[in-house]
Amino acid sequence: LRQNSQKPFKERILETSRSNNTRVVLALDIHDGRPLDISGHAIDLVKQTCDSICAVKFGRQTILSIGPDESIELLRQVHDYGLPTIIDDKLNDIDETNEAITRTYSGLGFDALTVNPFAGWEGGLESTFTFAHEHLMGVIALVYMSHPAASEGYGQQVIRKESKERIPQFEVFAKKAVEWHADGAVVGATRPDIIQRAKEIMGKTVPIFSPGVGTQGGDLGRSLKAGTDYFIIGRSITKAQSPGKAAQEFARASVLLDA
Numbered sequence: 595l596r597q598n599s600q601k602p603f604k605e606r607i608l609e610t611s612r613s614n615n616t617r618v619v620l621a622l623d624i625h626d627g628r629p630l631d632i633s634g635h636a637i638d639l640v641k642q643t644c645d646s647i648c649a650v651k652f653g654r655q656t657i658l659s660i661g662p663d664e665s666i667e668l669l670r671q672v673h674d675y676g677l678p679t680i681i682d683d684k685l686n687d688i689d690e691t692n693e694a695i696t697r698t699y700s701g702l703g704f705d706a707l708t709v710n711p712f713a714g715w716e717g718g719l720e721s722t723f724t725f726a727h728e729h730l731m732g733v734i735a736l737v738y739m740s741h742p743a744a745s746e747g748y749g750q751q752v753i754r755k756e757s758k759e760r761i762p763q764f765e766v767f768a769k770k771a772v773e774w775h776a777d778g779a780v781v782g783a784t785r786p787d788i789i790q791r792a793k794e795i796m797g798k799t800v801p802i803f804s805p806g807v808g809t810q811g812g813d814l815g816r817s818l819k820a821g822t823d824y825f826i827i828g829r830s831i832t833k834a835q836s837p838g839k840a841a842q843e844f845a846r847a848s849v850l851l852d853a
């Protein structure tokens with residue numbers, strides 16, 4: 595089912611990014627109407643933006659509203675545009691449940707999924723990473739979310755058990771993203787200073803995906819300079835008068851440093 599299951603997700607999205615000359619991941623968060631109307635709307639947005647994006651990220655509400663059969667067909671159509679797909683479910687449960695959900699998304703044809711590192715490894719996310727990587731699916735871990743209250747969890751100071759050193763929670767998560775061989779880390783575009791710090795920790799091994807550009811107040815140029823690899827953009831494209839043009843402009847700006 596998948597776009598090109600011969601290669602790991604990290605390589606597939608990089609190839610699409612290079613060939614389409616863009617670092618924009620389209621976020622589709624639509625759920626109004628009947629399943630066929632929603633999937634029709636989704637594919638119309640993909641059709642308008644496909645030359646300017648390198649992946650499509652679906653909100654859980656979109657897939658729930660469309661239902662499994664129609665979602666399989668929708669993902670097939672997105673793959674026909676040469677684009678990998680991500681389900682944004684932020685998994686955060688015990689291993690058995692996480693793995694069952696991961697298998698289900700894999701069965702629908704998703705190329706990658708998001709997880710919440712608060713669940714931890716043993717008895718938590720290990721099963722998801724193992725299953726996903728065996729099936730060349732990508733796992734993208736939250737490191738610092740984009741919304742204001744993200745500071746309550748991701749920004750809190752924690753004391754490390756071994757060294758008694760105090761460090762921000764997100765730095766622990768950035769280190770885990772490297773240790774766990776995550777295929778990406780989410781750091782909000784609303785906090786360029788955090789992107790820079792996360793980049794120092796993760797280097798080139800774990801690409802940074804930044805949501806929050808536009809509608810949430812994040813600035814693409816500042817995030818790009820700070821180290822963002824991919825921009826997750828939804829409403830600033832999907833609700834624009836011309837989604838195609840909006841995506842094209844973001845795409846152009848997203849590769850300015852590559853020139």
Ligand code: NUP
Binds near residue numbers: 622653739805
């Ligand atoms: O920290 C996060 N912030 C965020 O907005 C992690 C996310 N996964 N997202 C998602 O990114 C959010 O659910 C939405 O799908 C997308 C941003 O959309 P928009 O603000 O560009 O419309």
